[in-house]
Amino acid sequence: MGACKKEDGNWFSPGPIIVGAGPSGLAVAACLQENGVSSVVLERTDCIASLWQKRTYDRLKLHLPKQFCQLPLLDFPENFPKYPTKHQFVSYMESYAKHFGIEPRFNQSVSRAEFDSVTGFWRVETQDFRYFSKWLIVASGENAEPVVPEIQGMDKFQGPVMHTSVYKSGSEFQNQRVLVVGCGNSGMEVSLDLCSHNAIPHMVVRNSVHVLPREMFGISTFTIAMTLLKFFPLKLVDKFLLLVANFTLGNTDKLNLRRPKTGPLELKNATGKTPVLDVGALSQIKSCRIKVMEGVKEITQKGARFTDGQENEFDSIILATGYRSNVPAWLKACNFLTLTVLSLYGIPFFTKDGIPKSPFPNGWKGGNGLYAVGFTRRGLLGISSDAVNIAKDVTDQWRIIKGL
Template structure:
């Protein structure tokens, strides 16, 4: 028989997740005088950044686009903060706003009681009862490894990129990196710089853009242009500049989609890759580009073009997925894949006091936008209820 849960009444919102999304939302609520409770399944805040990112990671966007609400980076922080610098920023952020999550609390079930008008959020030990529930567990809760034939027969190391630290242990090895997003490209570069022979799987068309154009952040330049010019014209400009800076990446194996990078992002959610040196290594023959995998063998892989290669290790840089659908019994705000049904910019609000933060596919900038909207919306209800209570007294 299951043991009885300790029921805890929470006067303000319950925030599930103590990553950047949860911290930003808690700070925005505190700024408005609304108390909240943050719960986190791991043993620390920002667990993805602290426990599942590689050593050489830097933010891909300039720091001004990655700041959380009401707190800037320290002036000495470089334009593109390193992993450890961002972790220090998040720790300082939590301390500055006195955000103290309850750690080690994994939500197993969250459901709305329409009779009483409250949410019941159950973990292995507690049942939190609240009027507002904010889902800030993020899009990257669980690592994804695709089911490719023969993977169980491969005799070398196989793991997800969330377990990759640096290339020191792979010197002299042939390593296959499956996935050509920003993580896959950077891990391939790190392996190459560490003395490994890296091969990267490029199965689909993708946009590769330089991180900077003419000494300016590509993202920052794009945001400036999009305020003044039509999206498709900005896309054409970016592709032209990328061709001038990086050359024709098609002959390297990185074929561009027919539509531009921002139009593709808006229609499919697929983010362009910001190059930090990988393309130069591919041009020099130091990183190999291979097509999609047909199947794995005991010693390596067979590719869609019929070629075969041997590898010592395989790293899956194949991303993450949301786990919200496994515990949230809602059916309104989130779909079965754990993503909001309503597209950006209106994906942050559901019914019955349910909210989401960090599910826009727009990174840290999207998190800040969501957090402000959610906090302001809850404030209006909080102020109204407080006023009503004062009148009753």
Template sequence: MEDLVLIVGAGPSGLAVAACLAVLSIPFIILEKEDCIASLWKKKTYDCLKLHLAKQFCVLPHMPFSSTTPTFIPKDQFIQYLDEYVEHFIINPIFNMNVESTTYNRDIENWNVTACNTRSGEVKRYTGKFLIVATGENNKSFIPNFFGQDSFTGTIIHSSNYKSGAPYAGQNVLVVGSGNSGMEIAYDLANFGAQTSLCVRSAFHVVTKEMIYLGMILLKYLPLFLVDALVLLLVKFRFGDLSKYGIVRPKKGPFFLKATEGRSPVIDVGTVGKIKAGEIQVLPALTSIKGNEIVFADGKSQYFDAIVFATGYRSSANCWLQDDLLNEQGFPKQKFPHHWKGKNGVYCVGLSRMGLAGISSDAQCIANDIHMILKAKRAM
């Protein structure tokens, strides 16, 4: 099919752009390396997870949440929404297909995608007029390598493999990483009776979900710097000075950092209260590991039974995409809001570091752009 759109990835990014194409009657196929849609959500998220933003900022194109959906959606309910989304738009990904390479044929102006079936080993080739990278920001889990890490005799896992604190009851557990996942996992571990410590390397903002909700509404009417100032006043009133507990606030505001650097503030689920109560210990950056002894940046050390690395993910699309759309880190070279489009009919969705709202915006921009190109082509 000459005007076929090839989509790589069947997470929220791929599903959103597929739905937008379907609405415009543009043919597409989706290649997904896992055996289900939204595999990160279904297989690699912890049980207590809820969406951090209010539902109006998490909706995918052309299918709003129901009026009975809670403002802050639990993981299982969001997964149900994605399953219903796929059924509604009749999206049928080709599963277990790991994309190995992509090349652009300038003579016939088509993209060639080579993918390997992860079960049978069979290699297939797909050809299309357009190529959309929809593998998302959280494509490959990342664990930094510390000196002596191989000597650790306890359990080491990435946050993507963490489900619940129940197996760690009574154990000394170190959570490395103080983003949203790290803070929530530390809270969950403490709730299940683990002796929990949280390793904090850099400054970050702590807010509540209500503060973020208010800020995102205010951004429609007020300049960013003013919204940051108002939210930080609320933060000071709600949490006080957290530096004495080992949490230092950045000099730049939370919404400024999100807009300019893609850095999200931490949305507190009760972790700060447990830190203040002494139920969660805050420690400085990890420097080395000696067996079960962990050494920190202040020169002190402690013994642990398990380490949970909440150290994020990496985008790996640049490993197989033969194009200059993405940088070495797998993110767009072009800055927002021009990040989603490359040359020769290649696009990316969900790499703006703007969450689900960014995914929805990217998907609609891409589908409309392809629609305009095809419309102009037919008019010639």
């Protein structure tokens, strides 16, 4: 796949260059391949789906039912459970790449990509080569780099500090007092995992958060939400979800988990902030096995001081503080005059945070053959939508160029 012509260390691709061999890159490569369009997939690590393989904890499962997480053109195996494990998902990714003959060029870290307005080609540079193509598809994702916050005194702490990207299991923390900074899905699940290994997690909840049951009436909450949105306004669906959540989970405000004033779906659409789907952490919070703490004011040598005046000692700190895009680090403008990072409408395509400015479903196409897949803040379902749209658009251009 991706037959390139090499000249003096330069590779010329007849099809698109895809940066990233995660689910996003594989999905768009498969859709292109199905339409007879070759591509070159560049991956900075030595494997596909490296975030899943190298930066996720052992207990991780898909948060949504598998039918919402499969990629275009190939379903999950029928014998997979409703919520596949991370290992099952990785095996599906590997089978997916093999099925479509996708062979990424591994250990190719893109340091710079820019559009040449004279030649009409993208030049993509790695540590080894320069690649050229009329199309560049950014598939490096929203979660390319861990976010490590600056907390006063962090350098003074005498114990280990790690991001969840390197956390594997609570077995390393038995009988330890652990400060978990962050209360999203990762923070909740890591805290739950620590409990199951007899650690004592203290989870920092700085802002408001929506916690919903993963299932309602035996059906996934996501399935119910998607079904109701076909018939009712978003705000009404939000009210229903919160009504059921309060009935099944209780008033989370009493647990120091304050709900935002904006409903969970409306908030997700506006900010990309995903509601927490509870898989057991809430019961541990109710039983005080997971202790909820307010914001951290300062890290000390042996622990932390909190905004409510409390001070506690901890053996370890785990940062469940999420990830960010790395697009601004390598996608460059050219001569300050071209439309390299502009959309079709003349506005910047990517924000300073490396996310397409146009909201879903219009954030997949920029100008000069620039595309983005996997930046919808809608998970694997959004990836599939982007991949199909991009493949169709590129294929139409490809056929004109080839005279088909």
